[in-house]
Amino acid sequence: MMPRIFLSASVPRPDRGNFHETADPFLIQFAVRELMTVALGRRQIVWGGHPAITPMIWAICSDLGVTYSAAVHLFQSRFFSASFPEENDNFSNLTVVDAVEGDREASLARMREQMLTGPFHAAVFIGGMEGVLDEYELFTRMHPDALVLPIFAPGGAAQDLAKKLGMTDDRVDFACLFSEKLGISQTEPRNQV
Incomplete structure (x- = not known):
């Protein structure tokens, strides 16, 4: 089994707190793309479906073949089934977790618990809002020995988390950053199976 990396990422919205004030949507997209370019097929990427991130990951999978x-491995909560991105249909490795009737937060907590079960090598946090902070807390509780990598430059909740952890490396050469911090050589073959 390929080592697993958890990705927690989203593009902050202005109607949800102040995370958008430091967020750079272009750098969020660029960082996610670079993570996928470095890690895809070399590590298994696990994430909770987000309408801004899932289509991006599908496009990168297609580009890299x-x-x-x-x-x-994509996880979704059935709570959001009315707004699933159409790209979900392209992923055969999709787990849809049952919702807690009428309770968004409990539905997200249930999905996150299931999504973060099993071994993980690392977690990468990019952009995001309160969900990034929630997922950081749960991930570090469930995987205290795994590498945690909040990406500072794109802003959002991940930048707040990086500051809190004293990780203020603001480089934007994300491919080098991911290769170095996650220990993935850019010449490592991709698993095509």
């Missing part, structure tokens, strides 16, 4: 069912 990586067999995505082995390379990624």
